[in-house]
Amino acid sequence: MTFHSSGDYTLYLVTDRNLARERPLPEIVEEALEGGVTIVQLREKHCSAREFLHLALALKKVLSPRDRPLIINDRLDIALACGAQGVHVGQDDLECSVIRKIAGRNFIVGVSVSTVEEALRAQEQGADYLGVSPIFATPTKVDTPEATGLSGLRRIRGAVKLPLVAIGGIGPHNAGEAIRHGADGAAVVSAIMGASDPRKTAREMKDAVTSALCLHRAPEK
Secondary structure, eight states: OOOOOOOOOOOEEOOOOSSSTTOOOOHHHHHHHHHOOOEEEEESSSOOOOHHHHHHHHHHHGGGGGOOOOOEOOOOHHHHHHSSEEEEETTTTTOOOHHHHOOOOEOOOOOOOSSSSHHHHHHTTSEEEEOOSSSSSSSSSSOOOOHHHHHHHHHHHOOOOEEEEEEESOOOTTTTHHHHHHHHHHEEHHHHHHSSHHHHHHHHHHHHHHHHHHHHHSOOO
């Protein structure tokens, strides 16, 4: 499957098992896909490589029949071992240029950025998309810099041509704001992972994002 910078980043789910209420991760992801999620990132910070791979393979079984890509957070080795479509890295992880040498061109590389300088560097190194964060305050990540905010998102939008995924505190109530300030999609963690009805929440998120995209990209009269 070819899914690079022209792919559908409209509703980007980032997993967090701590919010899953003891529900199996593949079950939540499957419901979220039915609600409109277009791409899934498996994010695991506190499990063994073997368990990480097991989870990745389980999600592949859910995603592959729906032709939706699996992105692995940080771990290029896990991404290659499970046959994921790509990897997402932060500023302290392997650089995009190094990943390209190992994984090749037909592999999605996303990079987390919070400044124009980081965005320009990632674009120069061949990133397929950028995760701009944090847009709003969020309890799910405590290792992030001070909020980039909507103004920072707009500055990055003006500096790069890559698809931008807004990350951090995104929900149905504010997803449209992120789109209006230059994002091409919204990444969601707690709003879907912690929802009692992930399908319903994903549908609400998808509606909010697509409505804002239609409005944002509508030609001026």
